[in-house]
Amino acid sequence: MAQHIWKIPSRPPHDFFLCLDVDSYFDHEHQPEELFEQGFTRPVPLSDRDVLVTIFFNGDVDSPSFTIRAHESLTDAEQAEADSILRRILGTDLDVTPLYDQAGNDPVLAGPLRELYGLKRISRANIFEDAVNRIIRTQIKHKPTARKMVHEVRNAYGTRLESGNRVIPAWPRPQRLVSADPRAMKQYGLSLRKGEYLTELAHELLHGRLAGGGGPEPDTHAAEGVANDSKQSAADSLKETYNRLELMPPEALYESLVSIRGIGPTTAQDLILFRNRSDGWFASHKQKGQEKAVRRWIILAYGGDPDHCSEEAFRRMIKPWQGFEAAALEFLYVNWVLSEKKQAQHL
Incomplete structure (x- = not known):
């Protein structure tokens, strides 16, 4: 070949x-x-x-x-x-070079910046792939099982691509998932609710809030030639949507994402951080007086009390991160992953 x-x-x-x-x-x-x-x-x-x-x-x-x-x-x-x-x-x-200078003396980041010199995250191809992956894996503690479930959904709704003696499924596209039956996804280990989250997310990208006002619903009675033109137009429109979401200010994108069923504060912040840019935003999200999501983890890393940390105090903590919030958090995350693996080896 x-x-x-x-x-x-x-x-x-x-x-x-x-x-x-x-x-x-x-x-x-x-x-x-x-x-x-x-x-x-x-x-x-x-x-x-x-x-x-x-x-x-x-x-x-x-x-x-x-x-x-x-x-x-x-x-x-x-x-x-x-x-x-x-x-x-x-x-x-991604140019994270300024972060090494800005946070070189930061009490939390300095160590990971030295030990993980050159780290950059790996994302999926677009925000839809990132979201499908995140929604399916959420709240599943056994990670190999979660990855298998994602793979089964890809295999069912994505293109099957041959690689040597194996088949690798592509990720499903919104155009395919929008018409999927959420009940059918139960055979791949998903709950009915998660299946609904995926189909609703596809709709939001194609015709809803994430589509920037929405595109027209597909005409199922269109002639073949018109349908082909419509298919290309839909692909171009989706590409424009992906590009616009990449460029959206973090705060605005966060508000759009959390308005969609199935995307909570932590997932929304993760999706922001996986974009092709280094900045980010960590919203305060309190439930019954307790800080949740990513901000809680950051405040704890700096030795603060997340439930009683003011906005001003939080901004002082992450001042060395300014403009590179996504990259900075990834250093902390990978450092935590490696620490967990080391601890597991000594058990």
Whole structure:
């Protein structure tokens, strides 16, 4: 099979291999310990079709680049589109260099910044993939089971792509999930409510609040030629929606996301932090006087009392994070993941 190969440079420093210890970055089909040699294979959702690519990191933290091998030939336009999607997934455009200077003496961040030099998060291809992944995995303590459930939904509603002697399912698109029966998703381990969350999220992206006023509902009686034009128009409109959500100020996007059933404060903040940008926003969310979500975790890390921390005090805590809130939190998260793994090894 013909392959299409190109390179994507990344803003330094970038050490992709630091991500291999973070299970949440990867999916059911991935074996992180094998990615060093075999590469990172995943589907890429182009406008007209899904394709598989395998990604290889050059291992140079200060001059980082990725070699991309598409499993089939691409047009120039398709390569450009895949390039843009992969830059989001890998975080190659993220420039976190100022954070090393701003937070180099921070009592909480200084250590992780040194020990995880070059860390950048791995996201999914777009906010819909990130949200589907997050919604399905939420409240499932056994992570391999959660990954398997996500894989089963992908297998049922996404394109099945061949890779050697195995099949890797693409992620379902909103156009496919919007008409899915939530009850049918119970066979993949999802509750009826989670199935409803996914179909409603797809509707919000295509025709609702996230679509910026909504697009027209599909005409099921359209002639074939008109239907094809409508399909392309819908794909273009969805791409514009994804681009707009990437550029939305964090506070505004947070308010839009938490208005959607199935997306709570923590999930909304996670979706903001996985965008192709380094800034973020940590909303206060109190229940019965107790601070919840990401802000609680940050305040505890700084030794504060999350239930009695003023807005002014919180802003002082994270002043060294300014403009790089998403990147800063990822350093704390990965540092926590590694600490948990070390503790588990000594049990």
